[in-house]
Amino acid sequence: MKRITLVLILVSVISLGRVVAQHDTEATRLLKEQNNEFVPEIFKFDKNVWFAVGYDVSNIAMIEGETGIIIVDAGMSPVRMETLRLKFREITDKPITGIIITHGHGDHYGGIQAFLNEGSNPQVWGRKTTQDENGGFSIEANVAKEAGLTYGNVRGARQAGVILPDSIHINNGVAARPNKQETMFTRGKETAAFTITHFFTEERKLIEIDGVKFELVAATGETYDNMYVYMPEEKILFCGDSYYKSFPNLYTIRGSQYRDVQSWYESIDKMLSEEVDYLLPGHTRPVVGNENVKETLSNYRDAIKFVFDKTIEGMNKGLTPDQLVESVKLPENLASKPYLVEYYGRVDWAVRAIFEGYLGWFDGNPVNLNKLAPKPEAERMAKMAGGKDKLRAIAIEAFETGDFQWSAQLCDYLLALNNNDNEIINLKADALMEIAKTMVTATGRNYMNSYAIQLCKGFGK
Numbered sequence: 001m002k003r004i005t006l007v008l009i010l011v012s013v014i015s016l017g018r019v020v021a022q023h024d025t026e027a028t029r030l031l032k033e034q035n036n037e038f039v040p041e042i043f044k045f046d047k048n049v050w051f052a053v054g055y056d057v058s059n060i061a062m063i064e065g066e067t068g069i070i071i072v073d074a075g076m077s078p079v080r081m082e083t084l085r086l087k088f089r090e091i092t093d094k095p096i097t098g099i100i101i102t103h104g105h106g107d108h109y110g111g112i113q114a115f116l117n118e119g120s121n122p123q124v125w126g127r128k129t130t131q132d133e134n135g136g137f138s139i140e141a142n143v144a145k146e147a148g149l150t151y152g153n154v155r156g157a158r159q160a161g162v163i164l165p166d167s168i169h170i171n172n173g174v175a176a177r178p179n180k181q182e183t184m185f186t187r188g189k190e191t192a193a194f195t196i197t198h199f200f201t202e203e204r205k206l207i208e209i210d211g212v213k214f215e216l217v218a219a220t221g222e223t224y225d226n227m228y229v230y231m232p233e234e235k236i237l238f239c240g241d242s243y244y245k246s247f248p249n250l251y252t253i254r255g256s257q258y259r260d261v262q263s264w265y266e267s268i269d270k271m272l273s274e275e276v277d278y279l280l281p282g283h284t285r286p287v288v289g290n291e292n293v294k295e296t297l298s299n300y301r302d303a304i305k306f307v308f309d310k311t312i313e314g315m316n317k318g319l320t321p322d323q324l325v326e327s328v329k330l331p332e333n334l335a336s337k338p339y340l341v342e343y344y345g346r347v348d349w350a351v352r353a354i355f356e357g358y359l360g361w362f363d364g365n366p367v368n369l370n371k372l373a374p375k376p377e378a379e380r381m382a383k384m385a386g387g388k389d390k391l392r393a394i395a396i397e398a399f400e401t402g403d404f405q406w407s408a409q410l411c412d413y414l415l416a417l418n419n420n421d422n423e424i425i426n427l428k429a430d431a432l433m434e435i436a437k438t439m440v441t442a443t444g445r446n447y448m449n450s451y452a453i454q455l456c457k458g459f460g461k
């Protein structure tokens with residue numbers, strides 16, 4: 001295979017706005033198909049519930065009460081939410097009396113100002129976990145903030161593909177590619193005034209807003225402050241990010257505190273105890289029909305539990321994370337479900353996260369207690385290969401024979417020896433971009449492509 005340097009690809013992508021026509025891989029085809037999940041549509045369920053999909057990176061609901069409306073989740077972008085608010089206003093002009101946020105991730109509350117700006121002073125509900133002294137709404141961000149950790153933002157931007165040109169950015173797995181013209185990433189500044197007015201701290205609480213009954217239920221999953229919102233009369237359940245059409249993001253590669261995988265499948269078990277005709281997720285399209293919801297949630301729960309149980313079982317046998325990812329695979333009857341395709345989360349990343357969550361970084365192999373630093377290891381690898389030039393030739397040959405991962409790994413040795421080696425920098429970037437094409441997991445794919453571009457540009461130096 002002939003290698004085209006990344007620089008040339010970038011020139012064609014950025015200057016000409018297109019790339020040379022290439023045959024789509026199966027992963028690319030699947031990921032493009034997932035874009036159907038984000039086509040804008042406002043569904044109406046029962047007599048008083050509207051559910052907007054595709055208006056922002058997450059889904060938003062409007063419920064009509066006796067004299068006002070209640071919003072469930074408020075999107076990420078105030079600009080996009082203003083567009084949706086005006087759509088909702090074509091349906092009713094009743095004032096907003098309540099806003100319920102399913103969990104403290106910015107893509108579910110960042111757009112709230114568009115609704116608050118109406119000035120009707122709604123009750124704003126969020127879950128405050130009591131499990132941690134840092135507990136509170138948006139606990140994940142609070143923990144990072146308290147530690148002074150900001151690098152998650154850099155990784156998050158890579159995973160979201162913020163710098164990627166249209167031609168190589170398909171979507172974010174469970175969300176459409178953001179439109180940068182709509183100031184998707186300005187939410188921090190514009191939502192500074194937002195506060196939760198009503199904290200939910202119990203296991204389960206029945207609230208009534210404007211004559212509409214909601215059961216708020218503690219349901220730790222993607223975050224420790226996740227809840228689901230159940231409407232018993234309408235048999236509608238808003239699950240936040242505990243379910244969406246993808247294998248769940250049990251570990252996020254942008255990095256976060258450990259996601260409690262065991263609680264996640266237990267939360268889905270709780271949902272299965274409700275009578276649900278409409279499952280309305282935080283991302284992707286609704287799941288409709290009592291039997292359909294039951295089957296979907298059961299399989300989703302089983303998949304998470306399978307990965308958790310098999311990982312713990314392997315850990316008890318002394319397997320390392322590298323060994324575990326080889327053995328823990330979803331059984332075919334689960335892996336074949338369209339909602340368990342790894343568009344967003346990935347089984348092997350979850351396995352590593354569970355290991356780390358319970359046993360920490362040490363994999364159990366004492367060789368790794370005194371690992372060689374990158375440079376001394378690279379020196380030995382070069383010597384073993386017959387010299388630095390030979391190692392370089394092997395890295396290039398690996399690329400040209402399509403062994404991109406090995407090529408990228410060899411590039412790391414060469415860069416440990418000389419991190420200003422432009423030919424190797426380009427080779428690594430090209431290898432990452434080739435690997436990205438074979439990944440159905442949008443987060444990893446976006447990260448690889450973003451990193452490759454940044455690597456060629458010297459990471460902004």
Ligand SMILES: [Zn+2]
Nearest residue numbers: 058107241282
């Ligand atoms: Zn979300």
